[in-house]
Amino acid sequence: xxxxxxxxxxxxxxxxxxxxxxxxxxxxxxxxxxxxxxxxxxxxxxxxxxxxxxxxxxxxxxxxxxxxxxxxxxxxxxxxxxxxxxxxxxxxxxxxxxxxxxxxxxxxxxxxxxxxxxxxxxxxxxxxxxxxxxxxxxxxxxxxxxxxxxxxxxxxxxxxxxxxxxxxxxxxxxxxxxxxxxxxxxxxxxxxxxxxxxxxxxxxxxxxxxxxxxxxxxxxxxxxxxxxxxxxxxxxxxxxxxxxxxxxxxxxxxxxxxxxxxxx
Numbered sequence: 001x002x003x004x005x006x007x008x009x010x011x012x013x014x015x016x017x018x019x020x021x022x023x024x025x026x027x028x029x030x031x032x033x034x035x036x037x038x039x040x041x042x043x044x045x046x047x048x049x050x051x052x053x054x055x056x057x058x059x060x061x062x063x064x065x066x067x068x069x070x071x072x073x074x075x076x077x078x079x080x081x082x083x084x085x086x087x088x089x090x091x092x093x094x095x096x097x098x099x100x101x102x103x104x105x106x107x108x109x110x111x112x113x114x115x116x117x118x119x120x121x122x123x124x125x126x127x128x129x130x131x132x133x134x135x136x137x138x139x140x141x142x143x144x145x146x147x148x149x150x151x152x153x154x155x156x157x158x159x160x161x162x163x164x165x166x167x168x169x170x171x172x173x174x175x176x177x178x179x180x181x182x183x184x185x186x187x188x189x190x191x192x193x194x195x196x197x198x199x200x201x202x203x204x205x206x207x208x209x210x211x212x213x214x215x216x217x218x219x220x221x222x223x224x225x226x227x228x229x230x231x232x233x234x235x236x237x238x239x240x241x242x243x244x245x246x247x248x249x250x251x252x253x254x255x256x257x258x259x260x261x262x263x264x
Contacts, residue, residue: 121163159175161195
């Protein structure tokens with residue numbers, strides 16, 4: 001076998017510790033790539049190769065973790081991680097006691113990073129600055145309590161920020177923060193670093209939900225973005241958590257004409 005980054009390519013047999021094992025007849029049609037000290041990423045590469053080569057077709061039950069671990073000469077935990085992550089992308093379906101199948105209708109899941117607005121503006125060639133329109137420590141209002149699942153006595157930071165590109169309104173941010181979830185926020189100076197950037201740098205967010213919508217500008221949005229009440233705006237709403245604790249809910253309203261592009 002060849003170690004390092006290179007795969008030893010073989011068709012009908014593979015070698016592990018000097019013992020030659022014959023693959024099933026179905027696998028003689030593809031090249032099986034094995035490597036000393038195989039990683040879960042390399043197992044994923046091989047699984048994807050077999051799916052694309054139609055060795056494993058949509059709906060097919062693939063070999064068990066034990067069988068794959070024996071085939072690849074690695075720990076079962078390595079195979080488990082490889083298959084689990086592929087299942088999270090929608091390529092495989094895993095069911096307890098029923099095994100793992102190739103998804104008959106694979107769903108490609110998109111993952112969104114929480115962007116630092118300053119960097120987003122600078123990447124477009126703009127000169128960034130932000131202005132704090134409101135900052136207040138308040139008890140969470142009822143709708144925020146319900147949305148963020150907060151106690152009725154929970155203290156929140158309500159902060160509204162205008163982000164500008166070349167001194168023109170770019171984005172209006174209306175944010176609520178659970179103070180108990182990020183106690184360090186009490187001493188943060190948001191005149192130097194925006195609350196968006198501070199949270200990205202200091203709060204290890206682990207999950208949440210994001211909603212994209214179109215809405216007509218209300219008075220606060222219209223005033224901040226220098227547009228008219230009722231103007232159509234692109235808006236995102238995001239609720240983020242650390243484990244199961246809600247950290248922040250934010251509504252981001254973009255200036256008219258904003259365009260979002262992503263890649264699959």
